[in-house]
Each structure stands twice: as structure tokens, then as C-alpha cells.
Amino acid sequence: MEHPTPHTPTNDTQDLKKNILHRIHHEKLIMRPRLYFTVKLVILAVIALAVLLISIFIFNFILFSIRLNSHDVFLGFGPRGFLTFLYFFPWSWLIVDLILIGGLEWLLRRFRFGYKIPILYLLAGILFATVALGFVFDRGTDWNDRMLRRAELHHPPLPFNFHAEEMFEGVYRQARRPLPPRSGICKCIIVSIEKNVLTAQDTRTGTTTVLTIVLPLNDPHATTTSLEVGDIVFIAGDRENDSIRAFGVRKMINPTPHPLPSTVPNP
């Protein structure tokens, strides 16, 4: 096992041992106590857990924002719908979350189990866990809906008090992603149906804007089949004055969880 060490004569190595013991005794070097390492480990674990929880919350918020604005409906509108979905996706939140996940990966690699797993597998595991838990949190609890209501109606503060309520309110005020004015996307109530032309009333602003929706013929993404007067529909298309040439229409079975209260001005 031992190899000759041409670069390290015996005197040098004897000196090394002497020097080290001399420094230990004369410089009064002390061993760091176990508590130091325990505290360090606990702090690292707490930071990792906090980053994980924030990542889960952000994914939950992204999913909630998509659900709230019915942007998931775009995915059923073919290639144009997919591009529109990408356009309206809350990218800034996703970027923040990915940065946090990168940080979490770095933190977990400080632990023994962390560096034994290949980087991409660990990253995939963290991503899967945060997206899945974010989804469960969004769909399994009414936290988002309650926080949205609180943010929009300026409810009394939360039971805990470290300005968290202001922070959460600020976040939830960004949940609604208003469409550009006079865009070709709307959530409307059907007033009348005439072959491939719908007359619909925009429900978003509370005003009585009546739009004429022209659907393409023989397009499975935009058909009047199964639509009835009084249905709430989500429409995507190109707007010209008060007319929309639609590339996608979807009947809303479960409309927006919490329509914007009439007392709150539309952002």
C-alpha cells in the first residue's frame, strides 16, 4: 500500500508532525464543539426546508393563477391555443421558482445523501415533488381562494403577525392576469346562437359589451355543438371592433372560482 515518496524526505515528514503538534499546543487550537456542527446542520436543514416550502407555494400559486384565469383552457385550442397559453404563462414566477430549486439542489448536495444522487435525478425529484405538492395544495385546500378573497377585500389581518398578511396580499393581488383591453379573449355569457355565430356578453367588467363571435366552420376547437343560450363560455380569437373571429370556444363548467367582487375595481 505504501509507495516511495521521492518528494517528501523523512525529515520533512517528521517536521510536519512536530509542526502540527506544536501549533495545536502552542497556538492553543481548539476543536470546534459538536454543538457547532449540530447547529450548522440544523440551520442548513431549516433553510433547505424553507426553500422547499417556498418553492411548493410558488408552484401552487402558478397553478392557481392559471386556474383562476382559466388559461388552462387554451391548451384545448390547438397550436394557437398552446402559443397563447405560453404567452399568458406567469414566467416570472416560474423563473423565481427555478432559481430557488437550483438553490435547494445546491443545499441538498451538502448532505451525504445529496451528492450520491446524480444531479439531474435529484433535480427531477425536487421538481416533481414541488409541482406535485403545489398541485395538491392548490386543489386540495381552499387556502388560495381564501387568500385571494382576503387580498381583494382587504380582510382583517391573519392570526400570525410578521407582516405576512401584507406580503401574501401583495402576492395574491397578482393572481389575476388581466387581458389587454379589447383583446380577442373573453369569458362571455351566450345571448344568442345563429349557426356559427354567437352573440355574447362579456362578463368580466360588469359592463354590457355585446360581442359577435364568429366560429370557423368544421373546427373541433371552436364549435357551437353542446352550447346553449345562457352558457358561460371562454373564447379565444382575433378581435375586430366588437366582433371576435374565434379559434377556440369552451363552455365553462366550473367558472372562475371567485369572480372579481363588484366593489373592487378591475385592475
Add this chain to the structure above:
Amino acid sequence: MAISPIEKSDEEIVKLVQDGDSEQFGVLVERYQAKLLRYGHKFLRAREDIQDIVQDAFISAYRNIKSFDLSQRFSPWIYRIAHNAFANALRKSSRNPLFFIDFDTLLSHPVYEDPEPREKEREEIKKYIDKTLEGLKPNYREVLILHYLEELPYKEIAEILQVPVGTIGVRIKRAKDALKKAYLTQNPSHESL
């Protein structure tokens, strides 16, 4: 009859040091100084401060010895500290960053470690390492030194470098290929490695 320090395992001596017998740390220094100096000389090549770096690594080990988990092996732990010290020294003196995205750590790789590498192959590689090591990238250099010169198994090298075991296997293979290429560039008349 008390067991002399020579008969004690590294971990038993660490336990004594952790319990306050700092003089026993000298036994650990004796056991590892030659190995770490040799590793430093091979890894950092022509540097005059290797002894200082190894000395600082031992001091760091002493200060942090209470973080050592007695259920683990001491050897990878002390090599890890020395490796970090060498890597820091290299980073300070090099214009090229030592740390970059290491694609070998991204995915898992199947591990095959020959339990008894052929002695002839080992001797040949040792010889070529001596002649050609300087031209290799640090991450190839370190695995060749640790595996072929220090004769450490993949698992311990993985613990020292804190990468998955599969990464060590693939890195050693790439390091051998790079060594061969570098050697043939330097010695075009030799065709086999």
C-alpha cells in the same frame, strides 16, 4: 494490557482525540502525512508550498474532528479535507476556473470496478501517470492518482470527491483515454498503453 496506538484503528484514535487526547492526533498525522504529501505533489505538481497546504489541512482536520462520524471510515474524510485544500490552492493559482459543470455528475452511470486490476496494467498506468499527468485536467488527474497511486476503491474516491460512485467509473475511463492521448502525443513512437 493497553493497546498501543499502532494497533488501534484510525477511528479508535479519532475517538481518543475527540475525547480530548490531542497528542493522539500525532499518530493520525504519522499515518497520513506521506500519503497526503504524495497526493499533493501529484495533484499540484511543482509547487513549493505543498507541505504548508498539507499542514493546514491537518490543522483543519483537528479543528473539525468532532464533526467526524465514527461510524464512517477516517481515510476518505481526511483525504476529502486535503483534496479541498489542494483544489483551493489550484483555484487560487490558476487563471482557469477549476469548477465547471461536470457533465459526468448529471446522470447515473453503471459501475464496474475490477476487483483485482491486473498488476501489469496498474504498473503501466503508474508509469504513464508519472510522465504525462501534468497535461491532464485536474478532475482526471485526481481520479487517476487516487485510484492507481493511492489504490483507493471507487466508493472511497466518490466520498472524497463527493460525487456519485458511477461518476468515478466513467471519469476514470475518460481519464485513462486522456492519459493515453497525452502520452502518445508526447511519445509518438509508442503505440500501446
